[in-house]
Amino acid sequence: MPIASNDELGYKPLDGGWGWVVVFGAHIAIGFAYAMPKALSIFYNDIQEDLECSSSEIALMSSIMLAVMYAGGPLSSWLVLRFGSRPVVILGGLMCGVSMVTASFGSSIIYLYICVGIIGGCGLAFNLNASLNIISKYFLVRRPLANGLAMAGSPVFLCILAPVNQYLLDSYGWRGSLLVLGAIMLNCCVAGALMRPVAQPPSSPPEQKVEEQPNNTNSNLKESCLKNISFFDVSFFKDRGFIIYLFGSIMFIFGAYAPFLFLSAYAISQGIDEHSAAYLLSFMGFVDMVVRPGTGLTANSKWIRPRIQYFFSFAVTYNGLCHLLCPLIHSYSFLLFYTFCFAMSFGMVFALIFECLMDLMGPQRFPSAVGMVTIIECFPMLLGPPIAGLLVDITGDYKYLFILCGSVIFTGGVFLFVMNIYNDHMLKKEKNAKDREQNQKNMEDQDHKDIKRTPKAMMEQTEFEVTEDNGAQGDLEIAETPN
């Protein structure tokens, strides 16, 4: 796959240097995206009293924000393809800031749904999507590590925002807090400013001059190319690896959040006091913070990188297993151990979830793929916690929640593992068949590549020659069909 992606990008990605600054920017943007909807729950009680609404009405605000964040994926992908990551993240930061500031003047819950939920969620969608895209542009060899570091933003910012929000609430009330939070979220614009667009490929100086003035013929060419990469590309569904990944991640997302939300309530029901139960969540955050970059580093190693899809399926299975074993736990120390395992597996999955998609689709198809994946993942994310909550209400026992979530996730993990084996097997067969036909074409391509390749890149890329994947196949197919 990496061999073909080098061609796809038309340049060799930086894999370092300014790339790490971009990772830092992505860390901030992704951190705000995932942490803000959760951190807003600190204001719930006060908003509830002031606006006289029920707790489910106020909780809907965060759900809308998360849903729009994921549903805005395709729109964000389209914008990134047209304008690049930097303007999109800056726009996202501005939208988030504006949403919070306008929300601080709110006098009804519907107003908050629109400001925080829709506008804020849209801003976060731009942040998330564009950050992931720019990582795929800047990194290839060290991409899993870059992804792990960027995704670590979520627990880091949750740990920072929770006490900050509490302090703001005590000093300024919920209205003042939202105002100040709006300003804090403008820092996403700083993150966006750091996301310098990638350098031009060396073989296109004439194009460089041309693009400075809008040129009709160039824009026509661009548009026809862009039409091939529309933001709702249905051809992805013919990609076997993509479908497998999609099913696995849907099953994971369905069960992922409910245990997280009900953990402290479960602990309290087992007789543990409120402070210790709250401590469980902060403990989770700390473990998650360390595990995500750690997983990125591990996934980058030469043993795991070629088998990253299996590593991902292992992480998902491990998560499911944790939940299945939770109902057997009744003491605090075992609960702490469960939280540790939960946090570890949760962090592992999230560090790998977008890296695996990048690995499958390649940097060219990733922008549209991620948009599509997030909008589809919207549904299990919205359905999971309420169904789990309903189960708790009906049975009156938390253990069924853990059993349900655990079994769904475990099944997803096993499905991913088995289907990946099958997929690899099918790809090998297809590749052998194609190799015989395309021997001549491959040799021509090799000549082109040898001119561009540096010795270092050759050494690193030979490690990956063992693996096949759809990205390579897909790109070769695009090359064949005349435009």
Add this chain to the structure above:
Amino acid sequence: MLASWKQLIFQILLLLISCRHINTTSPDPTPPPLVPIDSLPRDVRRAAFKGEGQIEKVELLNPVNLELVCTWTGHQNKESNITGFWRKDGLEIENSHLTVQLENEQYQLQQVFNIVSEENLGNYSCVFESEVKIDFVVAVPQIGEIRDKPVVTYVGDSGVITCKMEDSKPMPNTWKWYKANGTDKEEIFAAAEPQRYEIKNNERKTKLLVNNLTMADSGLYYCGAVYTLSTSMGHVELKVITYYEPLKPFMAIVAEVFILVTAILLFERSRSKKNDTEGDMMSDQTNTLSPGENNGLEGSSSMRQRKT
């Protein structure tokens, strides 16, 4: 006719007797009457001595005859007789000294108190031999779930303060609100100033709405759960601030963001100008106007390369 006269006289007599009882209040700390009034219900509370500093909570709503029973297993060498007496709020109750006999390997001290008014509430202690003590805190249900952090509101806005009596505790008869004025409490009458104050009473919850807030409205507000015996108080602090307070950090952070973004973009522009002057083809110069064209062109150029 004669029967009804007799009834009337009997009722008047009864009234006089009960009036006499009520008039026994005096300014000194009154020892509660040791003679039970028959019309009141009886409530029995028992406690066995477990250790030092033992406190038993007794929640009462209505006037009762409260019987408190203390038991103690005694020391190693159990004497057959020991002395015991009662205290109220730390002061010894007169005529309460008793000699307690050892029965069934334990000593038992019991006393009936008439709890009819607020003065009768307090801390009752049974004491064995001036060393073993059990405290009974006799009070109306206290408001447990009350906000300990101040409610922050803005000038011109309206503020809401809520008080709630937990479901596990009995419902109060009504609720009252007071505003702290120095060391005193002034009752808030919503009817007197309907534009400013609004009190919404639910059985277990009460809300005080203060409209058109001014800085003078800051301070402690007390909510009182009114029971027959007494009113249990809880307090919440209301803080009124101006819009300028959160605006200061807001402007500071916006300024910081603006400075950082400008600095980053200027740095990039100066770096790319340096690269241009060096004549470097791999220029980072990107028009922030059209970075998208870069991406599109990368794709198209690589595709074009492959086609040839």
